[in-house]
Structure formats: C-alpha cells, structure tokens
Amino acid sequence: MSIGEYIRESQVWKSIFRHPAPYDRRNRIVVMLTNFFLHLHPVSIKQQGIALSYTWCMGGITFFLFLVETITGVLLMFYYRPTLEWAFRDILSLRDVQTLGIMREIHRWGAHAMVITVWLHMYRVFLTGSYKPPREFNWVVGVILLVLTLLLSFTGYLLPWDQLAIWAITVGSNMAKATPFLGSEGPGYQLLNVGNYPLITPISDARFLLLGARNVGEETLNRFYILHCVAIPLVVATLIAIHFWRVRKDGGISQPL
Amino acid sequence: MLETHPDLTSDVIFGLGWLYTILFLMNIGWTLRAYNLKLENKFLSGLAGSHIPSASVWAIYSGVLMMTALAHFTGSASPESFVVRMPEFVKTGIDWFADPVRYFCLSIGLFVGVVMLRKQFVKPTVAWSLLNLSILFLGLSMTDYDFRLIVGKPDNVPIVGMLFILAFFTWLYFKRAVENDQRIKDGRPLVEQEKNDKILVWPDLVYSELICMIALTAFLVLWGIALQAPLEEPANAAATPNPSKAPWYFLGLQEMLVYFDPWLAGVVLPSLILVGLAVIPYIDFNKRGNGYYSYEERKFAVLTFLFGFLPLWVAMIVLGTFLRGPNWNVFGIYEYWDVHKLEAANNKNLSDFFWLYWPTGEMLGGMPKYNPQGGATEMVISILVREWLGIVLVLGYFMVSPIIMALTVFRKFYVKMGFIRYMVMANLLLWMAALPIKMVLRWTVSLKYIVAIPEYFFNI
Numbered sequence: 007m008s009i010g011e012y013i014r015e016s017q018v019w020k021s022i023f024r025h026p027a028p029y030d031r032r033n034r035i036v037v038m039l040t041n042f043f044l045h046l047h048p049v050s051i052k053q054q055g056i057a058l059s060y061t062w063c064m065g066g067i068t069f070f071l072f073l074v075e076t077i078t079g080v081l082l083m084f085y086y087r088p089t090l091e092w093a094f095r096d097i098l099s100l101r102d103v104q105t106l107g108i109m110r111e112i113h114r115w116g117a118h119a120m121v122i123t124v125w126l127h128m129y130r131v132f133l134t135g136s137y138k139p140p141r142e143f144n145w146v147v148g149v150i151l152l153v154l155t156l157l158l159s160f161t162g163y164l165l166p167w168d169q170l171a172i173w174a175i176t177v178g179s180n181m182a183k184a185t186p187f188l189g190s191e192g193p194g195y196q197l198l199n200v201g202n203y204p205l206i207t208p209i210s211d212a213r214f215l216l217l218g219a220r221n222v223g224e225e226t227l228n229r230f231y232i233l234h235c236v237a238i239p240l241v242v243a244t245l246i247a248i249h250f251w252r253v254r255k256d257g258g259i260s261q262p263l
Numbered sequence: 264m265l266e267t268h269p270d271l272t273s274d275v276i277f278g279l280g281w282l283y284t285i286l287f288l289m290n291i292g293w294t295l296r297a298y299n300l301k302l303e304n305k306f307l308s309g310l311a312g313s314h315i316p317s318a319s320v321w322a323i324y325s326g327v328l329m330m331t332a333l334a335h336f337t338g339s340a341s342p343e344s345f346v347v348r349m350p351e352f353v354k355t356g357i358d359w360f361a362d363p364v365r366y367f368c369l370s371i372g373l374f375v376g377v378v379m380l381r382k383q384f385v386k387p388t389v390a391w392s393l394l395n396l397s398i399l400f401l402g403l404s405m406t407d408y409d410f411r412l413i414v415g416k417p418d419n420v421p422i423v424g425m426l427f428i429l430a431f432f433t434w435l436y437f438k439r440a441v442e443n444d445q446r447i448k449d450g451r452p453l454v455e456q457e458k459n460d461k462i463l464v465w466p467d468l469v470y471s472e473l474i475c476m477i478a479l480t481a482f483l484v485l486w487g488i489a490l491q492a493p494l495e496e497p498a499n500a501a502a503t504p505n506p507s508k509a510p511w512y513f514l515g516l517q518e519m520l521v522y523f524d525p526w527l528a529g530v531v532l533p534s535l536i537l538v539g540l541a542v543i544p545y546i547d548f549n550k551r552g553n554g555y556y557s558y559e560e561r562k563f564a565v566l567t568f569l570f571g572f573l574p575l576w577v578a579m580i581v582l583g584t585f586l587r588g589p590n591w592n593v594f595g596i597y598e599y600w601d602v603h604k605l606e607a608a609n610n611k612n613l614s615d616f617f618w619l620y621w622p623t624g625e626m627l628g629g630m631p632k633y634n635p636q637g638g639a640t641e642m643v644i645s646i647l648v649r650e651w652l653g654i655v656l657v658l659g660y661f662m663v664s665p666i667i668m669a670l671t672v673f674r675k676f677y678v679k680m681g682f683i684r685y686m687v688m689a690n691l692l693l694w695m696a697a698l699p700i701k702m703v704l705r706w707t708v709s710l711k712y713i714v715a716i717p718e719y720f721f722n723i
Contacts, residue, residue, distance in 0.1 A: 034465040047464045054455045056468050059439070060556075062432060063475060070476055074483065094497045101494060111487030118421040119483070121512050126432060132543070132568050133436045135552040135561060142544035149541045156512060163510050170418075172498040173507040177517065181529025184720070192526050193721035221500060260554035262455050 046250055048258055055259040060134070064127035068155075069246065071120040075158075078113040079235065081106055086165070088231035090224045093167035117159050124155045136260035144252040147245055154242050161234035164227060172222050175230075179222065182213035189213060268408045271342040275405060280335030282402050286395070287328040293391060294321040302388075317388075348406035349597075358595025361586055363521075364706045366593070367699075370578035374570065377433070381558070385438040397427070407597045413585055414596075417493040422511055422584055429577065439556035447560070455555040505589045505602060514583030515576050521591070522701045524712075524722045532694070536571075539691045543568075546688045548679050571695055610711035613653045646716055653714035657723055665689035 013019055014027060024040040026033050038049045054060055085104055086096045100107040128148065131137060137145035164175045183189045187198060188211060195206040208220055218225030253259065295318075302317035331347060338345050360366050377384055384390070401423075404410045414423060443453050496502075509517045519528035543564075552560040588594040589602040617623055618630035633645035647654070668689055669677040677685045704710040714723040 028465050031463070034463050037465055038463075044465070044469065047468060050461045050463050051468060052459050053462055054457075054459045056462075056471065059435065060455060062435075066472065066475065067479065070479060074480070097494060101491070108484070108487045111490070111492045112483050114492040115421065115486045115490070116483055118418070118511075122421065122425045122428065126428070128540075129432060129436075129572065133440075133565065134554060134556055135564075136554060137544040138547065138550070138553040139544070145544050146541045149537060152540075153537060159512065160510060166494060167498045169495040169498060169502070169504055170493060172500065173504050174510050177507050177509045178513055181516075181525050184525035185530050186526055189526070189530075191720055192530070193716075193719055196719065223500075261459075262453050262555045263553055 046254075048254065051258065052261055055261060061259065062126060062130045064123050064130055068120055068123045068127055071116050071123060072242065072246070074116045075113060075120065076239065078109045078116065081109045082113060083235060088165065088227050090167070090227065093165065093227060097166045097168070113162075117162060120155060121159055124152050128152060131260075134260060141252075141256045141260065144249060144256055147249050147252065151242065151245050151249060154238055154245070158234060158238050158242065161230040161238065164222070164230045165234065167227065175226070176222050179213055179216050182216050183211065185212040269342065270408045271345055271348060271406055273339045273342055275411070276335050276339040276342055276345055279402055279405055280332050280339070282398070282405075283328055283332035283335060286398055286402075287325055287332055290321060290325040290328060290395070294318050294325055297321050347403075349403040353403075354407065354595075354597040358597055361593050361595035361598065363582070363593060363702070366582055366586065367574070367578075367702060370574045374574050377437070378566070378569070381437045382441055385434065385441050390434050393430075397430075404596065409599050410596050417490055418511060419584055420490060422580070426577075426581070433573070436556060437558070440558040443555055443557045444559040447557070453555050506587060506591055508583065508587070511580060511584055514587075515579035518579040518583045518587075519698060522698065522705055524720075526720065527723065532698075535691065535694050539571075539695070542687060542691070546680065546684050546691075548684075567692070567695075575695070575698060610705065610709045612712045612715040613656075613710060614649050614715055616708075616710075617652050618649065642718070646718060650714050650716060653712070653723070657714055661690060661693060664693060 007015075025036045028034040028037040035049050038044050038047055082100070085100055085106070087093065097110065100110045131145065131148065160175075160178060164171045184192045186192045187194045188206060189195060190206055190208045190211040190213070192206075192212075195211070196204070198205040208214065214220065216226075216229075217223075218229045297316070298318035304315045304317040304320050334347060360369050401414075404414075413419065439454060443455075446453055508514060516528060516533055519532060522528070523532065547561075547564050549561050549564060551557070552564075558565055582593075585596055586593050588600040589604070590606075592604050592606055594600055594604070611620070614630070618627075624630065631645045631648045633642045635642075665686060669685060673685070673689070676688070680688065701710075701713075704713075712722040714721070716722065
C-alpha cells in the first residue's frame with residue numbers, strides 16, 4: 007500500500023472527502039455531487055458550453071477576481087486604519103515598508119481588471135443573446151452586480167487618501183448634489199418643505215447622505231471604508247450566489263435552442 | 264511650448280527595443296503559420312503576376328522588425344541623434360482629431376466602418392495587420408514625451424490594455440457572427456452545434472478553471488511587480504488639481520457634463536443607462552439569436568447595444584482619460600498640457616435665440632422679465648413664457664416622436680410589442696439619442712440649454 011493510498015484510506019481523509027478519488031467515470035460523477043465547492047457545477051456539460059471562444063470565461067474570471075480582491079483586501083485591512091491621521095501613512099508604509107505591500111498593487115490592478123472583465127462578461131452575454139427567455143431575470147441580477155462592482159471600485163478609490171482619491175470622489179459625489187428633489191442644487195428641491203422649513207439643505211441632501219459631511223472628510227472615509235469592506239461585499243456575495251444558482255436553474259450556460 | 268523634457272532618452276529607446284523584439288517574435292510565429300497553410304498573397308501576386316507565398320512577405324516584414332529592434336538596442340547611447348521616431352507630420356495629423364467634433368465623427372466612422380466591412384474585418388490577415396499597426400503606432404508614439412506622460416500614468420495603463428482586449432473580443436464576435444450568419448443562410452448547423460457532445464465536468468471544466476486561476480494569479484503578481492499602484496500627494500482639500508477627474512470608468516459620465524447639467528449627466532442619464540440595460544430582456548421580443556453569436560438575426564438589438572457601448576461609452580472614456588486636460592480642454596495625445604490654453608465658450612440658450620437674436624423677440628416685445636420681489640405665480644408664468652419654445656420641443660420630443668415612430672419606422676415593432684413595452688423602448692432610445700443630439704446642437708449653433716430655468720436648477 008502506497009502512502010497516497012494509506013492516506014486516502016484513513017478515517018480522517020474519508021471523514022473530510024465524501025467520495026473516492028475521481029479516477030473512473032462513476033467517481034467523476036460522484037465527486038461533483040458530493041463536494042460542496044464542486045456542486046456549483048453540473049455533472050456533465052456540452053462541449054461548446056466550455057469552449058473559450060464561446061464563453062470568453064469572463065464571468066468566471068470576474069468571480070475569481072472578486073475572490074482575489076476579498077483575500078488581498080482582508081490582508082490590507084490588517085495594515086490600514088481609516089482615519090485622517092493614519093490612512094495615507096499606512097498606504098505609504100504598505101508601499102515602502104511592509105512585506106505584504108504588493109497586496110495593494112494586486113488589489114488595485116485586480117479591481118481595474120474586475121471592472122473590465124465584468125463589462126466583457128456583459129458584452130458576451132448580450133452578443134450571444136443569452137439574456138433571452140428563460141434567463142431574463144438573471145440578466146437583471148447581473149446588471150445589479152455590475153453597478154455594485156463599480157460602487158466597490160468607487161468606494162475603494164477614496165481609501166488611500168491622496169489627492170487622486172479625494173478629488174475623484176469629490177467630482178463623483180458632486181453629482182449627488184444635483185439629484186432631482188433630493189439634492190440641494192437639484193431641480194425641484196424647493197418643493198420639499200415642512201411649513202417654512204426646507205427639508206433639503208446642504209446638510210440634509212443626497213450628497214450629505216453619501217459623504218456623511220458637507221465635504222469629503224473623515225466621516226466620508228469611515229463611511230466609504232465600511233461600505234467598501236463590509237456592506238457592499240456582503241450584498242455582492244449574496245447576489246453572486248443567486249446569480250450562479252439561477253444559471254443552473256435556468257438550464258445551465260446558454261446554448262442554441 | 265517648453266522644451267524641458269527630451270522626447271527620447273536611452274531608457275525609452277532600450278525599452279522600445281524589447282517591444283519590437285516581441286513584435287518580431289510574434290510575426291515569426293505568423294510567418295510560420297502562413298508557411299504551413301501555404302497561403303498565397305493575392306494582393307502582391309496580382310501586382311507581380313506570379314504566385315507569391317504570403318509567408319515570404321511576412322518574413323521580410325519580420326526581418327525589418329528584427330533590424331529595428333537591434334537598432335534600438337545598439338543606438339540607445341545617443342538619444343538625440345536616434346532616427347526611429349514618430350514623424351512630426353503624423354503627430355500633427357493625429358492631433359488634428361483632438362477636437363470633440365472630429366473625435367466623435369472619427370469614432371462613429373470607425374464604428375460604421377467595422378459593421379459595414381465586417382466580412383473583411385474578420386479575416387485573420389486583416390486582424391493581424393491591424394494589430395501590428397496599432398502596436399507600431401503605440402511604439403512610435405512612445406517616442407513622444409507628452410504621449411508617454413499621459414499613457415504611462417499607472418491608472419491609465421489598464422485602459423490601454425482594455426482597448427486591445429475590447430478590440431479583440433469585438434473582432435471575435437464578428438468572426439463568429441459572420442460565420443453563423445453564412446451557415447444559417449446555407450442551412451448548415453451553427454458553429455455552436457458542431458462537436459457538441461456531452462462531456463464530464465471533472466476533469467474537463469474543473470482543470471480549465473484551475474489553470475485559468477493559476478495563470479491569472481501569476482499575471483496579477485507580475486503586473487503588481489512591474490507597475491506600482493499610484494500614490495500622489497496627501498489629500499489636501501485646499502489644492503484642487505487641474506483637471507480633476509472622476510475614476511476612469513465614470514469619465515464617460517463626466518464627459519456628458521460638458522453637454523448636460525449635473526442633474527441629467529450625473530443622475531438621470533446614469534440611472535436610465537442602468538434601467539435601460541435591465542429592461543433589455545423584456546423589450547427585446549426577437550426570439551432568434553438565443554445562445555449563439557449572430558448579427559443578421561438581431562441587427563437592431565446588436566447595433567443599438569454596440570452603439571451605446573462603443574462610441575457612447577468606451578470612446579467617451581478614452582476622450583476623458585487621454586484627451587481632456589487642464590480646464591477640461593481637449594489636447595492632442597502629442598500635445599503639451601498648457602494650463603493657459605484658452606477656448607472661447609460663447610454658448611446661448613434657446614430662449615436667448617428666441618427673444619434676443621431672432622426677429623421674434625422684437626415682435627413680441629423682448630424677453631419676459633419678472634419682479635424678484637413679486638409673487639411666485641408671477642415668476643413661474645414669466646419663466647414659462649420665456650422658455651415656452653424649449654418646453655414644447657422637449658415635450659414633443661418625448662411624447663410626440665414615439666407616436667410618429669410607431670406610425671412609420673417602428674410600425675412592426677409597435678404591433679409586436681404592445682403599447683407599454685413599445686413606449687419604454689422608444690423613450691429609452693430617445694434618451695440615448697439625446698446625447699448626440701445635444702452634442703451636435705452645441706457644435707453647430709453653440710446651444711447651451713434648450714430649456715433654461717436656472718431659478719429652479721432646471722436646465723435641459
């Protein structure tokens with residue numbers, strides 16, 4: 007009995023893996039059904055459904071990048087404090103001192119790549135007409151995930167707290183000031199009053215809600231940090247689960263009918 | 264222009280040597296492909312009257328590339344006298360397009376060209392030649408200091424990469440679609456229906472996924488090592504950079520700010536883009552083209568989507584990223600970002616035209632005015648009279664033109680879609696068309712707002 011066989015026959019191994027090694031056809035089917043991670047996949051699939059020239063693999067790559075961003079993001083959180091005093095200095099030290107500093111590069115480039123791959127995924131799904139029935143709803147989930155990807159990138163953009171960060175967020179969040187009815191410089195905000203008191207002012211409008219202050223400041227940093235690291239990722243993870251589940255329930259990857 | 268920075272340095276020349284080496288190796292591979300396929304060069308054989316193998320042409324080209332690469336490696340010591348650089352007249356010619364009008368026309372022209380000439384565009388030789396041209400363009404442009412400055416910004420590097428990737432996938436789409444269209448015409452099975460047996464996910468799919476994950480991890484690590492993430496000066500709320508740019512994927516929206524007020528460009532239009540994307544499956548009643556690449560089967564849907572994505576989204580991002588400089592002026596890619604560059608902005612509202620410039624104003628007794636201390640009703644009526652033409656035009660655009668379209672060009676659509684679905688589609692199309700329409704009005708008659716009610720921040 008070889009060492010490999012000895013390990014695979016042991017009580018510990020068998021308690022973890024619910025199936026024998028996938029060496030024959032039967033066990034290759036069983037492994038897909040009994041492993042938590044693998045059971046996202048079907049057991050068998052049409053050849054064209056995994057042809058790269060058809061799928062472009064962009065959805066899978068986007069998901070993988072989400073995992074990369076989660077792992078590198080958690081590592082970065084060990085070294086980063088979202089306060090005016092420390093945010094910029096912690097990034098400096100990530101660049102110049104910390105051993106794991108390259109995590110920041112991977113995190114940033116991975117984020118750019120994720121925006122691009124999520125667009126390409128949408129491009130492919132559109133061009134193959136895969137949003138058509140019965141996959142309409144999953145396309146809508148995908149559009150929401152696309153928005154959340156952009157918001158993840160947008161909220162993360164502020165965290166280095168350098169000139170690039172605050173001015174990009176200032177330009178972006180100035181738009182909220184112009185929200186119809188809800189922005190203090192938007193059309194129709196004068197219509198929302200209680201008696202003589204205006205409801206919408208620079209300290210109670212949509213932009214204030216986004217920034218937590220009149221201008222991009224410490225409150226904004228804290229707010230964006232929580233959105234970036236906790237709130238949006240939780241929503242995205244949930245929606246990804248639904249997105250994958252629907253891919254399976256709607257008949258797997260699209261094929262000519 | 265200040266000549267404080269040389270166009271060429273030893274490092275740049277040496278680096279470009281590597282670029283030409285890579286291009287040389289790529290073309291060696293292509294030459295071998297042409298040799299193995301025994302391709303004939305139709306173009307040259309027509310000229311020379313004999314059968315010239317395509318491989319020989321590519322071999323000569325590869326040889327030139329090799330010599331170019333060697334010239335870069337050996338000539339890097341004296342950058343001043345180095346001759347391989349982008350000619351000035353080409354720079355001037357390309358910078359001529361650094362103008363919103365010409366740039367927009369160019370992007371529309373490219374879009375139409377690709378769609379019309381798709382059958383030529385999808386040929387491997389054409390695609391390969393275009394790839395070579397774009398890499399040569401990039402390489403030669405790198406010999407310009409201002410070009411390097413803007414393209415070499417760390418956050419801009421992914422955008423350059425995206426352009427190549429996007430071009431490739433657009434090419435791949437058209438290649439598959441042209442092939443499938445022909446097959447449907449001939450009554451043959453689709454590409455997607457050939458060699459389509461069921462296979463087991465373990466090992467075929469799970470191993471592909473594993474390989475893909477490893478390759479991507481390696482790619483990201485190498486990218487992280489090669490290029491440092493940007494970090495500028497510490498945040499300073501008192502020092503506004505000029506230009507201040509939003510993150511790159513929002514630059515299409517920032518570009519719209521030139522033509523629309525923030526409530527439209529920053530709130531309404533982005534929301535409508537998202538709503539429009541989400542409702543696509545519910546307004547596209549065409550059952551064909553589900554699950555395979557095709558163009559002829561769903562021309563309208565594909566053209567609308569491609570138009571929205573390529574010229575109106577990606578091209579605007581490119582404009583915002585690479586061409587917009589200080590004071591949001593447009594600069595050529597080889598042009599120095601001069602903070603003092605002046606551009607006359609003398610835009611007029613439609614109500615100005617009506618009351619001040621056209622004879623109508625004089626006939627009706629001049630632009631209506633109201634007493635700021637007077638009542639709100641008086642003010643509102645005065646504003647409505649002042650802006651009546653714009654209000655009528657905008658209401659007509661969104662309410663009357665769908666009806667006209669339903670009776671004419673979209674007659675079949677209306678019958679098949681029903682009232683609600685048709686109205687949603689028509690309004691989304693009109694919103695999408697609003698951007699190019701406003702652009703053209705701005706460029707031709709310097710129109711600022713169609714409806715201008717600054718009193719209520721309501722400008723269209």
